[in-house]
Amino acid sequence: xSADESQLxxxxxxxxxxxxxxxxxxxxxxxxxxxxxxLLPLLRRLATMxxxxxxxxxxxxxxxxxxxxxxxxxxxxxxxTPRAVQQLTAQLGLNKPLINQYLDWMGNLVxxxxxxxxxxxxxxxxxxxxALTVTGPLVLFALLIGLLIGLPLGLAGALRNGxxxxxxxxxxxxxxxxxxxxxxxxxxxxxxxxxxxxxxTSGFPGWSDPWQALRALVLPSFSLGVVEGxxxxxxxxxxxxxxxxxxxxRTARSKGLRVGQALRRHGxxxxxxxxxxxxxLELASLVVGAIVVENVFSxxxxxxxxxxxxxxxxxxxxxDIAMLVATTVLVLNLLVDLSYRLLDPRLKGTA
Amino acid sequence: xxxxxxxxRGFNVLSSLLAVTFAAVGLxxxxxxxxxxxxxxxxxxxGSAVAPPSLDPTSNASAAIDEVFDYxxxxxxxxxxPKGQVIPVLATGYKVxxxxxxxxxxxxxxxxxxxxDPLTAADVVYSLKRAVDPKSGYPYQSLVADVSSVSSxxxxxxVVTLSHPDNQFLYNLAAYSNGIVLDPTQVANIATNPVxxxxxxxxxxxxxxxxxxxxxxxxWGTKPALSTVTWRYFASASTMDSALQSGQIxxxxxxxxxxxxxxxxxxxxxxxxxxxxxGKIDLTINNKSGPLxxxxxxxxxxxxxxKKAILKTVGAGYGTVIGSDQVPGDPWYTPxxxxxxxxxxxxxKKLLAQAGYKHGFSLVLTLPPYGYATQAGPxxxxxxxxxxxxxxxxxxxWALWISKVFxxxxxxLTIIDQVEARDIGEYGDCTYYFNYAxxxxxxxxxxxxxxxxxxxxxxxxxRAVVHKITADAxxxxxxxxxxLTVADSNVVGLPGSGLTxxxxxxxxxxxxxxxxxAAAEGFSS
Numbered sequence: 119x120s121a122d123e124s125q126l127x128x129x130x131x132x133x134x135x136x137x138x139x140x141x142x143x144x145x146x147x148x149x150x151x152x153x154x155x156x157l158l159p160l161l162r163r164l165a166t167m168x169x170x171x172x173x174x175x176x177x178x179x180x181x182x183x184x185x186x187x188x189x190x191x192x193x194x195x196x197x198x199t200p201r202a203v204q205q206l207t208a209q210l211g212l213n214k215p216l217i218n219q220y221l222d223w224m225g226n227l228v229x230x231x232x233x234x235x236x237x238x239x240x241x242x243x244x245x246x247x248x249a250l251t252v253t254g255p256l257v258l259f260a261l262l263i264g265l266l267i268g269l270p271l272g273l274a275g276a277l278r279n280g281x282x283x284x285x286x287x288x289x290x291x292x293x294x295x296x297x298x299x300x301x302x303x304x305x306x307x308x309x310x311x312x313x314x315x316x317x318x319t320s321g322f323p324g325w326s327d328p329w330q331a332l333r334a335l336v337l338p339s340f341s342l343g344v345v346e347g348x349x350x351x352x353x354x355x356x357x358x359x360x361x362x363x364x365x366x367x368r369t370a371r372s373k374g375l376r377v378g379q380a381l382r383r384h385g386x387x388x389x390x391x392x393x394x395x396x397x398x399l400e401l402a403s404l405v406v407g408a409i410v411v412e413n414v415f416s417x418x419x420x421x422x423x424x425x426x427x428x429x430x431x432x433x434x435x436x437x438d439i440a441m442l443v444a445t446t447v448l449v450l451n452l453l454v455d456l457s458y459r460l461l462d463p464r465l466k467g468t469a
Numbered sequence: 470x471x472x473x474x475x476x477x478r479g480f481n482v483l484s485s486l487l488a489v490t491f492a493a494v495g496l497x498x499x500x501x502x503x504x505x506x507x508x509x510x511x512x513x514x515x516g517s518a519v520a521p522p523s524l525d526p527t528s529n530a531s532a533a534i535d536e537v538f539d540y541x542x543x544x545x546x547x548x549x550x551p552k553g554q555v556i557p558v559l560a561t562g563y564k565v566x567x568x569x570x571x572x573x574x575x576x577x578x579x580x581x582x583x584x585x586d587p588l589t590a591a592d593v594v595y596s597l598k599r600a601v602d603p604k605s606g607y608p609y610q611s612l613v614a615d616v617s618s619v620s621s622x623x624x625x626x627x628v629v630t631l632s633h634p635d636n637q638f639l640y641n642l643a644a645y646s647n648g649i650v651l652d653p654t655q656v657a658n659i660a661t662n663p664v665x666x667x668x669x670x671x672x673x674x675x676x677x678x679x680x681x682x683x684x685x686x687x688x689w690g691t692k693p694a695l696s697t698v699t700w701r702y703f704a705s706a707s708t709m710d711s712a713l714q715s716g717q718i719x720x721x722x723x724x725x726x727x728x729x730x731x732x733x734x735x736x737x738x739x740x741x742x743x744x745x746x747x748g749k750i751d752l753t754i755n756n757k758s759g760p761l762x763x764x765x766x767x768x769x770x771x772x773x774x775x776k777k778a779i780l781k782t783v784g785a786g787y788g789t790v791i792g793s794d795q796v797p798g799d800p801w802y803t804p805x806x807x808x809x810x811x812x813x814x815x816x817x818k819k820l821l822a823q824a825g826y827k828h829g830f831s832l833v834l835t836l837p838p839y840g841y842a843t844q845a846g847p848x849x850x851x852x853x854x855x856x857x858x859x860x861x862x863x864x865x866x867w868a869l870w871i872s873k874v875f876x877x878x879x880x881x882l883t884i885i886d887q888v889e890a891r892d893i894g895e896y897g898d899c900t901y902y903f904n905y906a907x908x909x910x911x912x913x914x915x916x917x918x919x920x921x922x923x924x925x926x927x928x929x930x931x932r933a934v935v936h937k938i939t940a941d942a943x944x945x946x947x948x949x950x951x952x953l954t955v956a957d958s959n960v961v962g963l964p965g966s967g968l969t970x971x972x973x974x975x976x977x978x979x980x981x982x983x984x985x986x987a988a989a990e991g992f993s994s
Binding site: 185186187188191192193194195196197198199200202203205206209237238239240245248249320321322324413414415416418422423425426429430431432 | 520522523524525528529530531603606608609610611660661675676677678679701702703704705708709711712717866867868869871872873875876887888889900
């Protein structure tokens, strides 16, 4: 703010009725403008999100419709004579112009209607809903396990940097990252279920028996979460190390604070920003990882539904799931951005 | 020192977090190991590889639907027993007129659907008319295209009239979904709530995960021994094997990888039940593509492949080597045909030289994503390389196989299990993806064979078709795979073969006994 402006501000004007009134309206205007300023980035972000979702929907639709192999052909299998395929294609409405098919699909979707599967003739919404009762908890548990492993391991790795134990932790997390969750899962199955009969090998009994449901999710969550924890520990370590080397932390230390105190009072908040980003991104990659793990453990989640729907060319189901995942990722990104502002007041007002 | 205390504290945080984690796991382990693992006495879980994409066998050709719903939930007038013989079920008997045109079925009395509706002759007429009507889109509709009328002169008789004699009519009615008898009032819900007259009825489903059947309390025949039969679907074969080993499932309907039978074969806790299927695992040849147009080239390929070795490696020896589109279950099966092209590398090389390919040529082998195909592919590649044919392998997804290979004929060689029973008529279809040049001649022979009204004539004409396609080396027929069922050793009454689309669980029990009549029909004890 320039000096001229500050001189013109109402505080420096002599008081008077007219002036007081003017001052009141100006305050109102300022606060509105302030509110607007705070909301504007959010609105802009939301608008970007809608555009991105529209783009994603077009992309998903085009890619799936370009994919060779039609639902009619898969339904008829080796009975797929050209005439039968043509007839079934017409019956399914797949001979309509693509733009109409797109508009039908989107029209339903924006109204919250996921549509009916070409293949099973059942409601896609209820199928996805059922799958989410498995994939949702699986991803959350895996993330929790990832954090429980990654945070302490990363912190220890940073604090012990340059020492043998620190290198050991680093090596451990490298190994953890290198193990694909499929292998981790199969190993866990062989040891804990076939040999020791501790957990069910696979499957999901449903939430009507919450204890059995949780038991069924233990191994899948671990095989997903352990790998996740290894990845996160690397980020945590790097982030903490960066803070440990920063000037402000040295200043804090010179003030007489011990490393732990300095980190707690100043370091963690700064280290958290890159971590929040990573957690947001990793949540998205966990959804993808869940596809693989659900296959290994034969869990009736979103991943299995997606895979089978692609194989059966159950186009609308695939499109719906793709849009659901895209929306989730974009919303997560938005939340991550918003959380930056809570963590770092300097970022207020910027998009 | 200041530093060390900090580090110790940091480490304390870490160790306490780890301790909490391990304690939680330990807790879960300790308390769960006290939970009994055994399944309850009269419920059974069957593991299977492919989940039914829909619940309606009349709108989708997927064999996974028939496996669960045919014979178990839905019944036919006549069905096939595990030996492949036609047996009366909803009919108590049938008469075929001497001209081969009229079939008169006597309807069983006292049959009710699982919802309580009594079965009437009108229901049967409705169901058969629905199967014949092209608008209803039954996947195997072409098999009943020769039905000209269906009627019921009285409430216990159904008469089907054909436009020309068809000695395969009864078999087709028994084997495929065309023969399913529906409750007309329930057809609107056929995709969500199947209702039939079978020993089991549909209870629930989780898409791509399971289908649950429960005993039908109103069943007209011998009441089923199990209260619940669940089909569980596994995308990973090794997960399915583990599930059987750990007791989560009691049966695997058909091992995806036959070699894995070694996990169960020598273990007294398990039993292996195997018997023939209708499948023919073929190296299918595009008879119109490049060098494959020449008879001598196709014959050379036929001589170059050691079928016995492929059966041993891919099928773990469970099956029968075949030499034409015929399986031991076919009435016209002729074992001598299987020896026409016995493994002979020298002969193969000579034929290639005679055909003008002394230095060989290149081919593309397109493989669908099935274990038998991806395992046999490299073996065939190696064997053809030995006679100078350079094979490139291309792996593609099933939907792509249907679209590119089957519909589009864009292939040279592929490997596929032609699973349908008695499908030799495909060689008489000039639009079929074999692009077989002899299709017209076979079409004429097939028409004569299927309309023959004496069985001697029928069999000799079918044999003529078998000989013709073999002489033309239209395809390379590798082997007829067995259905390889693995189960807990106390599970009895499993179907002893894969000759039916249905995995018939009517007589299955845990530790029970199999009725003598069912054992005679081919249900294992």
